[in-house]
Amino acid sequence: MKDLKIYLISATTLFIIYVVANVNRPKPVNWAETFSNKDKIPFGTYIIYDRVKDLFPGAVITSQRQPIYNVLTDNAANQASYIIICYAINPSKTDYGQLVKYIKQGNDIFIAANSFGSLFEKNLGIDTKTNLNIQQENTPVKFLNPALQSPTEYLVDKGAGNYYFNKLDTTKAIVLGNNANKMANFIKYRFGKGNLYLMTNPKMLSNYSLLTPQGALYAATVLSYVKNTKQIIWDEYYTQGSGEAESPMRVFLNNPQLQWAYYIAIFSLLGFVLFEIKRRQRIIPVIEPLTNSTxxxxxxxxxxxxxxxxxxxxxxxxxxxxxxxxxxxxxxxxxxxxxxxxxxxxxxxxxxxxxxxxxxxxxxxxxxxxxxxxxxxxxxxxxxxxxxxxxxxxxx
Incomplete structure (x- = not known):
């Protein structure tokens, strides 16, 4: 019992020291590109989602965490503009078909992503690429419409404007914006009565970008192309998932402090079990397995x-x-x-x-x-x- 008390006291002391050290340690900046409307980290979209009503006055903003097909087949989605901001999108054949059908009915869909998936590449003839030139780490971007030009080009650091369309069928696409290298980064497609807008730089719509004057102006300008309808559907399926119940362990494993606390607890418990097994191991009786009566x-x-x-x-x-x-x-x-x-x-x-x-x-x-x-x-x-x-x- 004396050895057990020493073990428990030592483990408790180490755990308290670890917790105190983590509480007083400066919290590192999370640069993960989540583009989630719940995240206030640099590359979340909390700010633009919170202020989207200023861009679309009078519209009802509806956040959705379901696939495109499920959302657009709902009667409540009629006559609504659809906004998707994510790192990458790769819709299924069913989702893509419903998306095109929805646009042809007179609706606008805006997608900002670094990559658009195989169906967009195949049907629209597009492909994206990033600027890896070390001497030009941050690429300025601009609009082609002279009325929308700012006094200088829009420039946000952290590579916010580095993605562009390196493959583009200009017979189908209308180029609305490009970068300093004259490579298109914002394009438009006409389908029936509606429009599809594709933009390669979702970072330009992130919290980090909107905290700069040029980033805020660019975000307001690029979203002004989208039709102001009575309802705006804001997609979170490609950033937060379907919203189905997740394991509680994800809370621990997604937080570095809780993650290490969990590992320490597991290894401490494992050490205790091994120590006790060595001292008090008993003969394990043989139990016949249950017969399968299925x-x-x-x-x-x-x-x-x-x-x-x-x-x-x-x-x-x-x-x-x-x-x-x-x-x-x-x-x-x-x-x-x-x-x-x-x-x-x-x-x-x-x-x-x-x-x-x-x-x-x-x-x-x-x-x-x-x-x-x-x-x-x-x-x-x-x-x-x-x-x-x-x-x-x-x-x-």
């Missing part, structure tokens, strides 16, 4: 259904399980099963559109039946198995 259970349940010959009950359960799979795995609403739902299902899963229509029609048929024959049940089961094969779902 297969027996499935066999019994299958035998019960086979003897009752309750086809309609089996068919309805298969429908419920399949619709639950649509909701949980593909995040689809199953309240209305029609041709439009079949099209969305085909896009989300990659199955053939005609097969999707056949599957949905069969589900609607089974749902209203009071009796199902053996052949109908077998055919329905084949359709379900074919769906899983085409969608590539492996049951995990």
């Amino acid at each position: 297969l027996d259970f499935v066999t019994v349940v299958g035998q019960v259904y086979y003897e009752k010959h309750d086809n309609i009950n089996i068919a309805h359960k298969k429908v419920l399980y399949l619709l639950g799979h649509f909701r949980e795995y593909y995040h689809l609403k199953t309240t209305k099963l029609d041709n439009e739902f079949a099209d969305v299902l085909a896009q989300k899963t990659g199955i053939d559109s005609k097969f999707a229509v056949e599957l949905i029609n069969t589900i609607n048929f089974i749902t209203v039946q009071t009796q199902v024959t053996d052949s109908q049940l077998i055919q329905f089961n084949k359709l379900i198995e074919n769906f899983y094969n085409q969608s590539g779902y492996n049951g995990k």
Whole structure:
């Protein structure tokens, strides 16, 4: 017991010394490029999100942490401008298709990112690059519209203006701004009645940039291109994620002080356990592993259904399980099963559109039946198995 007390006192003393030292240590500047509207660090976007109402007076600002497709298919997103500020964006094929469709309806979308992903590069013929010239660490930027020019070029340090489009199809894009090397960094695309704005320097919209007069003026000017609608959708999906519940351990591991405190506690506990095992180790009894009765259970349940010959009950359960799979795995609403739902299902899963229509029609048929024959049940089961094969779902 005496050795244990000495160990506990020593560990407690070291922990107190560590906590006091960290409390009195100057907090280092976090230069992480999060571009999150919750972050007040240099490369967060807390300031511009807090003052965005000054740029769009009368508009309702709505922060979203869902994929582009989910947001733009919501009726509440009609007639709204969409703003995305992030380090990099790489939308899926479904998201990109919905984005273009939304713009064609007369809406504006503004994206500021260092990289725009494979679909933008393929469909718009663009690519981005950064200026790695050591002699020109900070690249000035400017607008091509003479009415928007400042007395001097816009210059913010920390490489805020160093990214540019090194590949650009000028037959499709309208160049609105470039850098001191005459490389485009702010462009516009027309899709139907709306506009897509792409800007390669999200740092110019960060807290660090907005604390300088030139940075604040540049941010206000570049966002003035976006249509002032009754609603502004501010995207945080590409900076903060979907907002789903995260592990509490992320709080410890994202904070350096808490991270080291956690490691010290773990290693201290491990040392204590090893020390105690050496002194008081007991014989570990052999415990027979539990038998796996899953297969027996499935066999019994299958035998019960086979003897009752309750086809309609089996068919309805298969429908419920399949619709639950649509909701949980593909995040689809199953309240209305029609041709439009079949099209969305085909896009989300990659199955053939005609097969999707056949599957949905069969589900609607089974749902209203009071009796199902053996052949109908077998055919329905084949359709379900074919769906899983085409969608590539492996049951995990």
